[in-house]
Amino acid sequence: MPKRKNTSIKEYKLKSGAKRYMFKMYLGLNSKGKKVETTRRGFKSYAEAEEAYNQLNIEKADDFVKQKQITxxxxxxxxxxxxxxxxxxxxxxxxxxxxxxxxxxxxxxxxxxxxxxxxxxxxxxxxxxxxxxxxxxxxxxxxxxxxxxxxxxxxxxxxxxIIMPSKTSRPRRDIEDNVYTRQELETFLKVAKNYNLRAYTYFKLLSSTGLRKSEALALTWDDIDFINNTINIDKTLAVGFDNKIQVQTPKSKSSVRQVPITKNLIPVLNEYKNSEKILSNKLFHTRKGQYLSLSKPAQWLQGVYDNAPKNLKHITIHGFRHTFATLLISETNVKPKTVQMLLGHSNIQMTLNIYTHVNEQNKKEAVNVLNELNI
The missing domain is CATH 1.10.150.130 (Tyrosine recombinase, N-terminal domain)
Known part of the structure; x- marks a missing residue:
């Protein structure tokens, strides 16, 4: 057994009889003139204690950090x-x-x-x-x-x-699995209108403007400009402490924007407004005229699906925003910067990711058409 040179490292025994090693060390005076000393114990081997001793030995008194100071x-x-x-x-x-x-x-x-x-x-x-x-x-x-x-x-x-994990067993849902075709959207909205006018108006609004769920819930009638046919987006709903609903500024500066009201959306908003029995400046509100909870749209969505044909694909609430963007890109000549502005994306890459999805769908369609042509 090699001779142990460091006499500061001492062996001791636990009540169980197991061997452990410890040492005391004086690190000198810190800049305040205070002696810095430490005791380390609990090492399972001499080598482990020696490694810790040598590491501490090169520390300056001012750099010393006590063990077990804070949880x-x-x-x-x-x-x-x-x-x-x-x-x-x-x-x-x-x-x-x-x-x-x-x-x-x-x-x-x-x-x-x-x-x-x-x-x-x-x-x-x-x-x-x-x-x-x-x-x-x-x-x-x-x-x-x-x-x-x-x-x-x-x-x-x-x-x-650490090495940051790069994969997850619960990946985000792919955009193509979370959008409707025009026909699927029309089927959904038809069911929604029969189910509940408020739910129908909400989902019609999302799919016609690309608003985020919480942006739509935060809207007031003052935000709707029926003269210029625009909607002003300058706030969003969020959950604060104790699950209290908070009205706050949107996700980013680019999220503050104006979006056009389509010709098909105007009569829907007017019909909904005229049907309201409770006077409130908020578009979507409780019986007491207060903002709805962020979970309410999910309840509406489930209600629509409970009454929809079984073969209608289910998408998330955010999927209506994807649907708006996908149909806008695939059925018009709109430019990426315009889509970015309408959606309130903070950077163009987020918009281009949707463009990539649409282009991939176009490629698949082209392959199918060529296979049918069979030249």
């Missing part, structure tokens, strides 16, 4: 109090949910400096099998560590050392 739960409290003042309430609420559901159960009680890269990697890989937006909780945990480093609670960020 993830405690850091979340410090970090979130500052974070929530820098973002919209709905964004802060989503972050709080991400922490409560995906981070706290795994890491909440653990000390930040005791969480290894392997621990984070295992957690991230599992997230990618469950979530489409698995990046979100990973980025939140990364932010905790960046803040902790600045506050001198930890010396490094293990999240920066």
């Amino acid at each position: 993830i739960d405690e850091m979340y409290g410090l970090w979130f109090n500052r974070y929530k003042t820098t973002v919209k309430e709905s964004t802060a609420n989503k972050t709080a949910i991400n922490y409560r559901v995906h981070i706290k159960p795994i890491f909440g009680r653990q000390y930040m400096d005791q969480i290894s890269v392997k621990d984070v990697q295992t957690w991230a890989d599992k997230l990618a099998t469950k979530l489409v937006k698995f990046n979100d909780p990973i980025f939140v945990l990364r932010s905790f560590y960046e803040y902790a480093i600045r506050m001198n609670y930890v010396a490094s960020n293990p999240v920066n050392s």
Whole structure:
């Protein structure tokens, strides 16, 4: 057995009889003239203790970070109090949910400096099998560590050392599976009109303008200009703390826009307005004239499908926005920048992705036509 040169490393035994190693170290005076000393224990081997000793030995007193200073739960409290003042309430609420559901159960009680890269990697890989937006909780945990480093609670960020998962077992639904053809849309709207005038108006609005779900729910009659036939989009609904509905600015600067009202949409809006028994400036509202919850359109959608032909494809609420864009591109000579403006996309790439989808559909159609031609 080779001689152990470091006499500062001592062997001791647990109550169970298992061997462990420890050491005490003096790192010098920090810039405030305070002695910096530390004791590390619990190492399962001399080699493990020696590696930790050598690593600490090269640290300056001012750079020293104590072990087990703060848990993830405690850091979340410090970090979130500052974070929530820098973002919209709905964004802060989503972050709080991400922490409560995906981070706290795994890491909440653990000390930040005791969480290894392997621990984070295992957690991230599992997230990618469950979530489409698995990046979100990973980025939140990364932010905790960046803040902790600045506050001198930890010396490094293990999240920066992981390999980000690139795949998920729950991929986003492809655009082509989440749009209607013109005929399918007409069938859906016919069923919707028989089901409920308010639901029909809502889905007619989405498919005629490409509005986002929450943008349409936030509309007031003041936003509808029947003289110039435009709709002003300058707000959206969101969920804040305690599940309270919030009216806030749209997703991005480009989301603030005006969209035209089509000739077919004008009589639908007028009919709906004239049918309203409760006076409210909001297009879609409760019996008390308040904004509806963000879950209401999903209830309407399910109600329509319960009354629709069984062979009618089911799409999501966001699918009506995709349908608007797809029909606009495939049936007109519209330019990408115009589509970007109408949809309120923050960058042209988002619009071009829809163009790519439409072009792929055109290629498939061309192949089918050539096969039928059979020259």
